[in-house]
Amino acid sequence: MKLNHLNLTVTDVGAAKDFLMNYFGLKLGGERGRSFAALFDDNGMVLTLMKGKEVNYPATFHIGFGQESEEKVNEMYKRLVDDGFSATSPERAHAWTFYVEAPGGFTVEVMA
Structure with a gap:
């Protein structure tokens, strides 16, 4: 079994998407406006980004x-x-x- 995808709630999908693509080489798989983006790594794992008004991850996340x-x-x-x-x-x-x-x-x- 392998991890298929992980979803992050973010306050700015476009900025997070650009950051992850620019610095970490993720590739854009698709997006819906400014509220959703799907990014792929070299192994096929999908990192999805969804727009949220507030993001409150625990300090260690x-x-x-x-x-x-x-x-x-x-x-x-x-x-x-x-x-x-x-x-x-x-x-x-x-x-x-x-x-x-x-x-x-x-x-x-x-x-x-």
Whole structure:
């Protein structure tokens, strides 16, 4: 059995979609106006984004994207910070990792 899809409620579908496509390589599968988008990863998993007025995920909630090396994590960190996103500094935890606040009201972990 494999995970087929995951749905995130976000405050701004367009901004969240663009963020995930630009930085994490997800591909657009389809969308309905500004209220819904379906994104695919390289393995066929679908991440759907649905518009919500409020987003209240628990503090520890996040989605994660693995990178092939610590150098790639550092490059991603620099790119996101240079582009104005709020991110924690990379650190050694369960992996070489950092967290970034994504547009739309959710957190993304980047790790290797």
